[in-house]
Amino acid sequence: MVPEIGEFCLIVAFCLAVVQSTLPLAGLYRKKDHWIAMARPLALGQCFFITLSFVLLVICFLQNDFSVAYVARNSNSSLPIFYQVSAVWGGHEGSLLLWTLLFSGWVMMVTLCSRHLPMHFLARVLIILGWISCGFLLFLLATSSPFQRYLPDYPLDGRDLNPLLQDFGLIVHPPVLYMGYVGFAIPFAFALSVLWGNENDLPWAKWMRPWVLVAFGFLTVGIALGSWWAYYELGWGGWWFWDPVENASFMPWLVGIALIHSLMMSDKRQMFQGWSLLLAILTFALSLLGAFLVRSGILTSVHAFANDPTRGIFLLEFLGVVVGGSFGLYARRGKRFSMPLRLEWCSRETVILLSTVFLAVSTATVLLGTLFPLFYEVCTGQKLSVGFPYFNSVFIPLMLPVLLLIPIGPIITWGQNQGKELIQKVQWIGVLSVVLGAVIPWVFTRALSVSVALGVSLGIWIMLGTLKTAYQKSRQRGGVFKLSKGALGMIFAHLGMAVSIIGITIVSHYQIERDVVMKPGQSLEIAGEEIGFEKMQRTEGENYLGYQGHFGVSVAGKKIAELTPEKRVYVVQGQRLTETAIDPGFWRDIYISLGESLGEESWSVRLYYKPLVRWIWLGALMMAMGGLIAAWGRRTKGGN
Amino acid sequence: MNTLRKRRVWLVVILSSASLIVTLLVIQALRHNLNLYYTPTELQTADISNTQKIRIGGLVEKGSLQRGSDLIIQFVVTDLTHQISVQYTGILPDLFKEGQGVVASGRLNGKALFVADEILAKHDENYQPPRILDHGS
């Protein structure tokens, strides 16, 4: 009965979504206010039913109801309860339901937090969100219902959850990432509502900003979690692969940053409204495109997802209607939102405009690299792949100017041409960061490379510039704690960027990766730390069998950590899996993963030394926090 | 020229040179980083220089895996009509197995030997033939 009720809830939610997207619309044209007012209760009802159906799916998993095909495919009774719950979004259908659930949660927040918005504006937002909701629910019901039964006869026990997915990082990763993805639907709907209503006199940029900031915060954490997971779980020690799935989340992130900054200008200076609206549409378009690329299986990637051509076709049609429609609307109305450019050369406006343009262009190059194999195959029939050096050699040069501009933005003033004053303000910071960027790596390694110096200098440049702004602002305000939330958020986010940049630079240049053959009793020195292979043991877990290696890490004869990497075979699926062992640290990670047994007790072993690798994720967390703090500030200001 | 007109001209000059630079950058980077994909049969006829980075794919022939010293590994990739020997130094991915699919990227060394610097086993999260995707995850 439970799965049937679950499916029924989805159908009810779909009906509510249809009404939500049509009745208020009719109300707008017929000028019936009570029809328009229906939008809010309908959105809440929809959220209720989707939540209910999600809860019912969780119950199906907890009850081990293997008559439900999705449960049988993704869970089995020997799975620990923790993983049984997370298995709910371990496959395509469930993650889509989660996606829809989070979307409806966002819509609920909009209905609850936006009472102060003009009724017509809000109604248009809810109508647009209702259409998107219709699309998601229809997709769920038509192509990927998680409640389908396995009848007449069903397996007594289910398949195992993919062992790669039996992991904490991957349990929290999708919900957070999806929160970011679907969160961008809100600014998207706001932008369409603005274009649709043609009301450029409304302070829409102010209304839109907190939503973008929150979505950005979630997306940042989601991407960081994904990268962290790939780092410790895939066993290659990489933290970013320029893989299609990663790019799919990275592109909306980049455009999202551009949107945040461009909105600031539209809000405070009434400039570049057209550009902000376009960026808002683009951000959600790229989120949807990402979903399409991942779900349709059009590109092969590190992360396995179920694919099915009917799903791909549906998603592409949905993408075409939603994004094509909004670009069409933009083409018709965009002109009214663009003013002739009146820029002073050396002003905050120029700095922000330049950085957003650079961000958009670098997003375009990432998109090109991601889709190029597809273009090539369509045109020539030949298969190829774009190597990751492409991304590094295009993306990094394009990001350099953006990084250079980050600390300048807050230092420089609005609307005035002030090249000389700017140079005066930043010259010492500039000199200092170049010197430090060259000296610090030299002190530690006694070697100097231009790219390291450049990366570290840029990181320090952003840090010092941001700290200078922080110092000045808090002096004006009379204390650090009196800083506005917006300023505080900016400071956090920019510092976070600096931390990530330094981490990325150092780990990419100074990491040591060694594949070696080792026997118990042998040891090896890596970057001043001695790693000894002590012994090998057989192990047995709840649903796997395996080998466990014991390694000791010691510095100057003193043991500082014991690491136990494993090689597992999962019994139900027969999949082999490498469990890496990491000795994490603020300054460096020691990373060990087992290869295979080479006979006579010797094993192939992968030993990595990763300096400052944690800084990458630490910086990302700071950026996310910055976004959330700034959003909170907007909200408590009353939002009007 | 008035200042506004002057500014326009400058803007156009800057924008067009910037886009030119970006385009050149992209073309240059793409040209060096495209890895074409070949099967052993296609390799027989294709004209590939030894410096060009490519990917090959096929099945690992049963019984062909040999280990040398220091993690050097050699095996034969076949598409059931033609074969090519592949050499790799390092640790193989979890799902590498004789008789299973594999994708290797690297460079040719003569006509008969392929030196791989990266091995992706099929069945792997990295590369799964579509038909098992539906239940693999």
Next chain:
Amino acid sequence: MRFLLPLVIFAALCGFLWKGLSLTDKTLASTLIGQSAPAFQLNTVEDPNRWVSEDIFRGKITLLNVWASWCHSCQKEHEVWMTVVKPADIALVGLNYHDTREEAGRWLQSHGNPYRLNILDERGRLGMDYGVTGTPETFVIDKNGVIRYRHVGPVDREVWDKKLFPLVEALQKS
């Protein structure tokens, strides 16, 4: 015009994606039906020293039945196999899935063995190649070793009479 640009680029992109989907379509549509049986090299439940490969499917129409001793619906199905296999001129090959030789052997001894042989797939790798989602499942493989039909769930009298047997007969004539 510049406001139309995003739409134009997007339309072109969608065109490519559409073409791209049909590319994947080609490989995706080629599910197992109409393809040669996946290659394998495994030993049998009956004899640990006997290694078999996909060649055993050649020459005779084969029903490949995926089963396991821990699978209750396989028992029901087993009764059907005991009665229908002998009269029909087919080879019934068992694919013993996620099981052990001892358990499977005991099960066959107590229930009877209608199979020509049973492939032992302890780790479920071959089952994975066949895309098995649960037990039991049955594949019809023709004389050339090409998979013709897949039945998910237990085969009962009705399925046998209405689907499998007519299919086997038709294949025999062709």
